[in-house]
Amino acid sequence: MRILHTMLRVGNLDRSIDFYTQVLGMRVLRRQDYPEGRFTLAFIGYQEESEGAVIELTHNWDTGQYELGTAYGHIALEVGDAYATCEQVKARGGKVVREAGPMKHGTTVIAFVEDPDGYKIEFIQRAT
Template identity: 65%
Template sequence: MRMLHTMLRVGNLEASLKFYCDVLGMKLLRQKDYPGGKFTLAFVGYGDEANHTVLELTYNWDTDHYDIGSGYGHVALGVEDIYATCNGIKEMGGKVTREPGPMKHGSTVIAFVEDPDGYKIELIQLGTQGSAQKEVAEATA
């Protein structure tokens, strides 16, 4: 088995595509309207769906807002330079809700940003993650 995608319901597809593609640097992989169901699916990611896990943005034409709820946590993205990434996000009008720095009770350097619908996106400075991930990276290097 392999993880294929995570789906997020969005209230404004154009604003979401601008955020994920322009601000976070993902590519729009495919998009299709379903007039009979009154919804659009857009898949975005950093690589093709055959080899990468992606995000499915679901836009229901008659809904412009969703309550996120208490069960959702965040989507995590690894970045090479978390400080430059956060500065770039702010320069493009993105919202950084937690500035970069070590996580509580650990050494992993993280930051949080928020998409147009309020979904949290965690940024993780690559190379600072926990020892298990470092061991995997060292073993495959």
């Protein structure tokens, strides 16, 4: 068994795709409209689906916004330099909600950004 993808419901698919591709550097792997069901699925990631886990963005055409709830945590991405990655995100118009620095009660360097729908993405700096 392996993890295939994580699904996020988004209110504006184009805005979300722009964030994940332009701000975080992922690419659209596939996208399909389902007119009878009134939804679109877009799969994005850094690798092909056969090589690693990806994110499925689900856009229900009649829903412009979702409540995130209190159970959702975050998606974690490994980065080489969390400080530099935060600066790149800000330069590309992204929102850093926790600047890079050591985690509480530890030494691992982390940071958090937020996508257009409010989902949190954690950057974990690769140990050297």
